[in-house]
Amino acid sequence: MFEVTAEEKDARTGKLHTQHGVVETPCFMPVATKGTVKTLTSDELDEIGTQAVITNALHLYLNPGVDVLSHIGIHRFMDWDKTVFTDSGGFQLIRDFNLKITNKGLMFKMDKTNHFFTPELCIEAQNQIGSDVAMVLDDCPNYGSSYETVANSLKRTIEWAGRCKNAHKKSEQLIFGIVQGGVFPDLRKTCVEKLLEIGFDGYAVGGLTIGEPKEELLRILKCTVPLTPKNKPKYMMGLGSPEDILESISLGIDIFDSAFPTRNARHRTAITRHGNFEITKKKYINDFSPVDESCGCRTCKKYSKAYIHHLFKEKELLGMRLLSIHNLYFILNMMKNARKAIRNNGFDEYKKDFMEKYNRHE
Amino acid sequence: MFEVTAEEKDARTGKLHTQHGVVETPCFMPVATKGTVKTLTSDELDEIGTQAVITNALHLYLNPGVDVLSHIGIHRFMDWDKTVFTDSGGFQLIRDFNLKITNKGLMFKMDKTNHFFTPELCIEAQNQIGSDVAMVLDDCPNYGSSYETVANSLKRTIEWAGRCKNAHKKSEQLIFGIVQGGVFPDLRKTCVEKLLEIGFDGYAVGGLTIGEPKEELLRILKCTVPLTPKNKPKYMMGLGSPEDILESISLGIDIFDSAFPTRNARHRTAITRHGNFEITKKKYINDFSPVDESCGCRTCKKYSKAYIHHLFKEKELLGMRLLSIHNLYFILNMMKNARKAIRNNGFDEYKKDFMEKYNRHE
Numbered sequence: 001m002f003e004v005t006a007e008e009k010d011a012r013t014g015k016l017h018t019q020h021g022v023v024e025t026p027c028f029m030p031v032a033t034k035g036t037v038k039t040l041t042s043d044e045l046d047e048i049g050t051q052a053v054i055t056n057a058l059h060l061y062l063n064p065g066v067d068v069l070s071h072i073g074i075h076r077f078m079d080w081d082k083t084v085f086t087d088s089g090g091f092q093l094i095r096d097f098n099l100k101i102t103n104k105g106l107m108f109k110m111d112k113t114n115h116f117f118t119p120e121l122c123i124e125a126q127n128q129i130g131s132d133v134a135m136v137l138d139d140c141p142n143y144g145s146s147y148e149t150v151a152n153s154l155k156r157t158i159e160w161a162g163r164c165k166n167a168h169k170k171s172e173q174l175i176f177g178i179v180q181g182g183v184f185p186d187l188r189k190t191c192v193e194k195l196l197e198i199g200f201d202g203y204a205v206g207g208l209t210i211g212e213p214k215e216e217l218l219r220i221l222k223c224t225v226p227l228t229p230k231n232k233p234k235y236m237m238g239l240g241s242p243e244d245i246l247e248s249i250s251l252g253i254d255i256f257d258s259a260f261p262t263r264n265a266r267h268r269t270a271i272t273r274h275g276n277f278e279i280t281k282k283k284y285i286n287d288f289s290p291v292d293e294s295c296g297c298r299t300c301k302k303y304s305k306a307y308i309h310h311l312f313k314e315k316e317l318l319g320m321r322l323l324s325i326h327n328l329y330f331i332l333n334m335m336k337n338a339r340k341a342i343r344n345n346g347f348d349e350y351k352k353d354f355m356e357k358y359n360r361h362e
Numbered sequence: 363m364f365e366v367t368a369e370e371k372d373a374r375t376g377k378l379h380t381q382h383g384v385v386e387t388p389c390f391m392p393v394a395t396k397g398t399v400k401t402l403t404s405d406e407l408d409e410i411g412t413q414a415v416i417t418n419a420l421h422l423y424l425n426p427g428v429d430v431l432s433h434i435g436i437h438r439f440m441d442w443d444k445t446v447f448t449d450s451g452g453f454q455l456i457r458d459f460n461l462k463i464t465n466k467g468l469m470f471k472m473d474k475t476n477h478f479f480t481p482e483l484c485i486e487a488q489n490q491i492g493s494d495v496a497m498v499l500d501d502c503p504n505y506g507s508s509y510e511t512v513a514n515s516l517k518r519t520i521e522w523a524g525r526c527k528n529a530h531k532k533s534e535q536l537i538f539g540i541v542q543g544g545v546f547p548d549l550r551k552t553c554v555e556k557l558l559e560i561g562f563d564g565y566a567v568g569g570l571t572i573g574e575p576k577e578e579l580l581r582i583l584k585c586t587v588p589l590t591p592k593n594k595p596k597y598m599m600g601l602g603s604p605e606d607i608l609e610s611i612s613l614g615i616d617i618f619d620s621a622f623p624t625r626n627a628r629h630r631t632a633i634t635r636h637g638n639f640e641i642t643k644k645k646y647i648n649d650f651s652p653v654d655e656s657c658g659c660r661t662c663k664k665y666s667k668a669y670i671h672h673l674f675k676e677k678e679l680l681g682m683r684l685l686s687i688h689n690l691y692f693i694l695n696m697m698k699n700a701r702k703a704i705r706n707n708g709f710d711e712y713k714k715d716f717m718e719k720y721n722r723h724e
Contacts (some may be wrong), residue, residue: 034676035669041680042664064672068648072668079664286430302404302441306434307397310426314396317679318403 001174001201002233006343010226010252013342016202016233018052018083018132019172020075025233025254026342028245028335029054029085030262030328034063035078037328038262039321042080048297048329049336052083054257057126057134058094058117060086062110066128073130085257086131087237088122088164088178091140101139103156119163127170135204136164138178143211150182158194165198174201176235182207183216185223192227202255203228204235209258218247225251242271242334242358246351249338261331265323268312271330273357279323284309297329363536363563364595368705372588372614375704378564378595380414380445380494381534382437387595387616388704390607390697391416391447392624392690396425397440399690400624401683404442410659410691411698414445416619419488419496420456420479422448424472428490435492447619448493449599450484450526450540453502463501465518481525489532497566498526500540505573512544520556527560536563538597544569545578547585554589564617565590566597571620580609587614604633604696604720608713611700623693627685630674633692635719641685646671659691 006013016023030037030045032053037045045053055078060069069077074084089106091099100107105118119137126134137160141153157180168175177200181187195203205224208217221236228234233254239245240258248256261271268280272292279291290300291308299308299322311319334354341350368375378385392399392407394415399407407415417440422431431439436446451468453461462469467480481499488496499522503515519542530537539562543549557565567586570579583598590596595616601607602620610618623633630642634654641653652662653670661670661684673681696716703712 034672034678036673036676036678036680039679039683041683043660063676064647064668068668068672071648072650072666077666077669077672079669285426286433288434298405304434304439306426306430307439307441310396310430310439311398314425316396316398317401317682318398320679321401321403321683 002231004230008342008345008347009250011249011342011347012252012254013339014233014254016083016254018174020081020083020132021051023051023083023255024339026245026249026335026338027051027255028240028331029255029257031257031259032078033087034059035074037324038266039317039324040328042078044298044325045080045328046082048325049332050082050328052085052132053080054085054087055129055131057086057088057122057129057131060129061117061121061125062115066125069130070128075130083133084131085133086126086129086135087257088126088135088137089140101156103159105137119160120167123164123167123175127168127173131173133174133176133202134164134168135176136161136178136200138180138206140180140207140210141182143182145182147182147184147187150180150184150187154180154187154191158191161195161200162198165200176200176202176204176233178204178206178237179224179228180207181224183212183220185220188220188224189227192224196229200232202233202235204237204255205253206237208236209238214244217244221248221251221253225253240331242331243355245331245334246338246354249342249347250351256335261327262324265327266320268319268323269327270323271327273354274360275358279305279308279319280312281309291323291326292330295326295330296333297326299323299326299329364593366592370704370707370709371612373611373704373709374614374616375701376595376616378445378616380536382443382445382494383413385413385445385617386701388607388611388697388700389413389617390602390693391617391619393619393621394440395449395621396421397436399686400628401679401686402690404440406660406687407442407690408444410687411694412444412690414447414494415442416447416449417491417493419448419450419484419491419493422491423479423483423487424477428487431492432490437492445495446493447495448488448491448497449619450488450497450499451502463518465521467499481522482529485526485529485537489530489535493535495536495538495564496526496530497538498523498540498562500542500568502542502569502572503544505544507544509544509546509549512542512546512549516542516549516553520553523557523562524560527562538562538564538566538595540566540568540599541586541590542569543586545574545582547582550582550586551589554586558591562594564595564597566599566617567615568599570598571600576606579606583610583613583615602693604693605717607693607696608700608716611704611709612713623689624686627689628682630681630685631689632685633689635716636722637720641667641670641681642674643671653685653688654692657688657692658695659688661685661688661691 240260602622
């Protein structure tokens with residue numbers, strides 16, 4: 001299901017085979033929580049080089065519901081014939097809805113309905129949604145939780161991982177475990193060991209990018225990633241800035257997902273080789289050059305900074321669309337270049353060059 | 363500049379030659395007030411068969427300003443290489459901004475700046491924006507105004523039309539006059555006569571679709587359209603529902619513009635052969651058929667009612683986009699069929715058939 005095709009120190013390229021084709025790694029997945037990468041069509045995702053997207057099982061379970069999706073499957077529903085991951089949870093969604101977490105599962109009330117989302121139900125939902133890669137349901141304590149809190153939560157995460165694996169009957173769908181354990185290396189180690197005992201098609205690092213300082217993030221990644229097996233895909237959840245992605249590739253991460261490029265686009269920030277900038281700044285009102293001169297995306301080939309500036313100033317939705325296309329293309333193209341660099345044993349240099357230009361912020 | 367190519371009673375097909383190509387009439391122009399047809403790119407407009415769009419000179423004069431647009435022109439700015447009309451005014455925009463109308467022009471205060479928008483400035487702006495067809499600045503009294511009010515306003519409209527024509531120096535840009543006169547046939551007649559004395563490349567009917575009952579609209583159209591010359595394009599401003607368009611084609615109208623299809627799309631209403639419907643209705647949650655089975659647009663070829671229903675329920679912008687594409691395609695396709703029918707001397711039958719199906723609302 002996964003093969004490593006080239007290595008440079010800990011960085012590697014690989015191929016993840018799913019029911020909907022081959023995903024070349026390291027790869028970046030645009031976030032389509034509710035079955036749509038915000039503002040974009042699947043044709044556009046395809047054109048910019050997207051290999052896989054990640055949707056959210058809990059969101060889709062609530063709306064439109066698995067009754068709807070089991071009839072058509074997520075691929076036909078959103079007109080996407082490449083790989084689809086489903087994230088399991090969505091705690092942020094339901095934290096405000098009287099969420100109660102017990103060992104049995106998640107209980108919450110939404111729109112006057114009581115929901116009881118168990119690991120078994122979570123896997124069943126992902127089966128019915130028809131994603132190519134399912135994620136286990138995990139319990140993610142807040143950043144700053146005590147060792148004891150995290151240790152207790154971890155027991156639940158491990159138990160749920162086992163129940164998810166048991167409930168998973170669809171052989172053509174891959175299932176990934178999620179490593180929790182907060183900022184405590186020994187808990188991370190315990191978690192990996194237990195997940196390996198259960199056995200998964202891939203291993204994700206969860207419970208990071210939830211407010212911790214970047215040094216903490218890197219410290220935990222550095223001690224966690226080497227514990228997961230070399231012959232399985234390694235997925236860092238929720239990480240999306242260019243610098244963090246490149247750093248994590250160095251540590252051996254294969255798969256990324258983040259709303260970073262699209263959320264920034266909707267909030268007027270363009271991501272470019274020369275750093276990020278806000279398109280609404282006054283100086284762009286009559287700047288007829290593209291967002292990034294060397295970029296090959298449709299936005300940069302067809303439109304100027306001045307036009308996108310105007311669209312944002314006038315609150316025209318097309319502005320968000322055009323920047324979303326550019327930002328995603330930029331990240332996906334960076335991944336492509338990273339893969340090429342690793343194959344040519346030049347990733348360290350690529351990363352250094354990239355960061356030098358990228359940090360030269362205006 | 364304009365040639366009639368076929369006639370069936372008063373209905374006709376024709377070709378309007380502009381600097382950016384040939385517009386086959388009867389034609390419908392999507393509205394791009396601020397230089398964008400809301401949510402769509404120029405590629406999408408092209409794909410669905412758009413021949414021309416209409417932007418708004420006053421809006422663009424205010425933002426991004428003619429300083430910006432004179433450098434690049436509206437076509438390159440919005441990446442549209444076909445015909446662009448510019449509407450002149452935008453009274454709705456400025457009615458709230460202490461608008462004062464004198465014979466000299468429009469005075470209003472916006473963002474702490476005093477503006478004085480004269481007929482001369484309006485034409486200069488349209489020259490600098492670089493549209494293919496400029497519209498004169500007119501004075502449009504509210505529906506319900508007395509004969510005396512409308513007659514006084516009409517004097518101004520006629521005077522401004524003359525000043526606009528005098529100020530218009532760009533031979534490659536066409537300029538259309540606008541017939542005002544409210545619901546009073548004799549004032550409409552006076553206006554046409556005066557505009558003919560000045561001489562324009564086309565004649566628009568303005569001051570309708572501002573709240574009057576449909577019978578009033580048709581009554582005024584019926585007495586106004588025949589007064590304008592046969593060898594010039596006849597433009598009915600702001601009319602966009604399928605039934606109104608087909609009726610007006612029968613009366614000899616060549617050009618239409620309206621936000622009807624796109625505004626309806628953004629407000630969840632799909633326009634189809636079998637009438638209009640709201641995509642958010644509960645029954646569409648698991649309706650996996652396209653919005654219109656027989657429609658050739660990208661939305662109908664790729665997506666189901668269920669998916670668009672889901673997008674609207676989740677307030678995902680892609681829903682507006684997909685319905686905008688469908689609704690515009692539907693209207694543009696109807697225009698194409700209308701042209702074909704006129705050429706085959708079968709327009710009356712086409713209209714009858716269309717309306718029978720269209721009125722069979724669910």
